[in-house]
Amino acid sequence: DTGVSQDPRHKITKRGQNVTFRCDPISEHNRLYWYRQTLGQGPEFLTYFQNEAQLEKSRLLSDRFSAERPKGSFSTLEIQRTEQGDSAMYLCASSPTSAPQETQYFGPGTRLLVL
């Protein structure tokens, strides 16, 4: 068990560029979550997957954001036409089951800075 990994750890981009982040969950975890954390705030839920199915998207996830989890393994989060307001830490978490009391295991996050 190597834990949840995220790549890249840091990303600096210019406004208007597209960026893609990757999350590799713990093996055989069928739930995968994306959260966003801005400075001085707690993480905010963005979306989650049950295997390859995306089951819920937050209103925070504008149409510039898209997430996928092909084959129910790793997941990608893409932001198109980045804006300065997208600057944040993007966290990925996975859990072994769909039970709400289940522990979510978090990755180290990808810190995005949009100039």
Next chain:
Amino acid sequence: AQSVTQPDIHITVSEGASLELRCNYSYGATPYLFWYVQSPGQGLQLLLKYFSGDTLVQGIKGFEAEFKRSQSSFNLRKPSVHWSDAAEYFCAVAPFSGNTGKLIFGQGTTLQVKP
């Protein structure tokens, strides 16, 4: 709307002193309750969780938390703080209904430990 409040944004305690971090939630029913810790450059790590049974739960690193239904609170405690406990602490709830498992976080409490 469901919400989590951590009234103390920043707390400073001396090493060896006791610690209590406050958490209040707003929800129609008893949700699942969690405390996570985030150290710089690290992902969030679960300290403890409550979903039923004994209202005093024990966690890792010597932490405990008490669920008080009448006060809608889930305060985190530690009898003797160590310098390595300096970090950011997040209280979170997972709503009982809907089975999404998504977490709603408070804004966090930053703990500083004085030598």
